[in-house]
Amino acid sequence: MKTINFTMPANYPLQSYRDRFHTVVDQVEVATHKDKMIYRITYSKLLLPGYFVVEDENGSNVGSFIHHCEANQEGKSCVHLGAAVILAEDLGVPLKKITVKTLSSHIEKHPYQDLEYTTIETTIKAVEPPSSVKIPRSKGKSASQNWKEGWKEIEQYLTSQNFTRGMIGAVQEKRKHVCDKVSLQPICTPPIKPVFPYEGEILARAVRHVISGRDLLLVGGKGTGKDTLCSTLAWIFGLPLLLVTGNVDETRESVVGGAGFKDNQTTFEKSPFTQCLEQGGITHYAELNMMSGDVTSIFHSVLDDNKVLPTPNGVIKRHPHHLFIGSINLGEGYAGVKTLNDALKDRLAVIHLPYAKNFRGMIERKTGVTSASILSLLEKVRSAIKRLISEENQGDSADTIRGYIAAAEHLQKFGTTEDIKAEALEDFIVNRVEDLDERMAVRQAVRLAWAEFPVNDEEEHYEGGY
Template identity: 40%
Template sequence: MSKKITFKKVNVPAMTVESWKEKIPAHVSQVEKAVISKDGATETTFRITFKKLESPGYITVTEDDVKFVHFCESSAKGSSCSHMALGSAIAGVFGVSIGKVGFPTEPVIFEIDDEKFEDVSNEVGVLPPVKTSAAPAPTAPTTSATAPTPTAPPTTSTKRNWKDGWNEVQDYLQDQGLNTRMILQVREMRQDFCDTVKMTTMAVEPKKPSFPYVGEMLQRAFRHILNGKDLILQGDKGSGKDTLVSTIAWVLGLPLYLQTGNSDETKESVVGENTIIQGPKGMEVEFVRVVPRQPVQQ
């Protein structure tokens, strides 16, 4: 630690610890662990990144004691706060109980190299943010006495980077109440779509809506999608159908194809319809999908 802190003994009730364990994913974005040996003794440090707190919290575990320290407005005034309950819950997941809590008046920094921390977020039900690759640094222009060599036009790659914008998507899904297991399934589907579904000139690029969909239909929609089912949305104008579709496309990284219609259109005329055909056992009903019309080439 960069500053000396006076710790006070605390005794968080077991019922409080258990009740806050379920709330960890809603308030914590990452938990990391570092094990350091000093003078023959082992000290374990957990670094907790809170979603709405700039500086992290730390749990230190030694043979003699378990301490928790963090900085927020309440702790600076010497008052208890939700971060203390979350720290106690995280400690409980790893089988220890916090004995002392520090109340610093300034942010606290533990002088431990980042390389020594390993991510243990999954053990507390938290999905950590993904690390995106940094953009290549621009190179200085070079001059040449000869004429520039013409280059071939850039080619369009099928694969798109699923990590671009994922952390914002993940925060949104957590805010909407999707559990860790479902979010992992959505992430896996997004990876697959970004690897295999190519953008075309007819497609609308998936991007975050100005106001993403909020409501219970989101979870129901993703449960159907993850089970391999199609969606047909029905509702009055302004009920949020377009917003839900745009939000799903943004989350999954799926290009949008828009089908225009009028009051005479039906869901069957847009996606397909049942028709009677002659099968090997007689007359059968078969579902025929509608093939989107291709634009006229000029």
């Protein structure tokens, strides 16, 4: 345990911590203890709370912060301290000291652990995190859009992705037209900022195609950001987004719409795709190659110069701001996957998505985990598994960005003891491999990154040899 005096560096990213406060903090509670006020901060991604302690010092209130996390123990600043700084500002109490605890001393009975706490509402104005799962759908009637709303943030993001002034101007122009002509419809997800927008050079490439009115086919392995790219394009251009997942049972009728009944009469009920096509927005057809060529041929006249969809009720004209994005996962032994029909491919700009280049930076930004020991462990494991894949063609299923994200969050939350490390690597990475021999090879590869990776029962009894 060590206590240090805290002075805020001139370049401390206050606004960023303020914006992220409610993403980082689950709740704040308060209790009194002797002459002190104790604010307990529960973090969403950390097992143990932090305590902001307010006491009187020579007639005025001062605050100290008691906390443990990996980054902190390595002498680095962390989002948890950032949140405490914002709370201190909110309470109007200067933060003077930080006590950094080791994990065990923080877990052991803590003087502030069993106080009678009551939850308080902080007045902190922060952007509520948009959830990637529960995205609000626009209800009922259509709603018009204002291109200026949120534009500053889009501009900042495009600048961070090295867009030139000219390109940003072109995005702005297209966004103005879209917001003018496309309103939010109940069947689509409104264009909102993704929790973590797409990062990488492919963005500019996709944006250029969208500006030129081209439709896209995204080709990439699992977790290369196909969905993320679609929701990012939706956000920056103001295009409502409809996600459809192709499947083997899809028919031309299910794509276009089918017969319905109204007032004792047969009517034609448009499918969500048909509605989106007519009203404008992005239709993202994921796993397009699950559908048969007979069915996808319905898209041909939509995607060529005809720009119409044939339906049982006559042709439907495509909205000028309708964008079709198909995506396919390559290199996976999915049952039912078909080679995409050439005539369909021919109508699309085909973009190959690479795995994120800056793996470590992405995990860091995406999860908020800054601990060097966690990040380098994961980085080493990943390169060992990548080597196994390229040299021995084994371990493909363990090549998983989602797994590394989950492992980083797990290690940050539960600590980096040997058991927790093994648990995170097994449950989020190694055990994704179903074949026994292959899984054993992956375990060996992990050992190249972390020599002490424990031998488990299965491995002990494994007789296949290496």
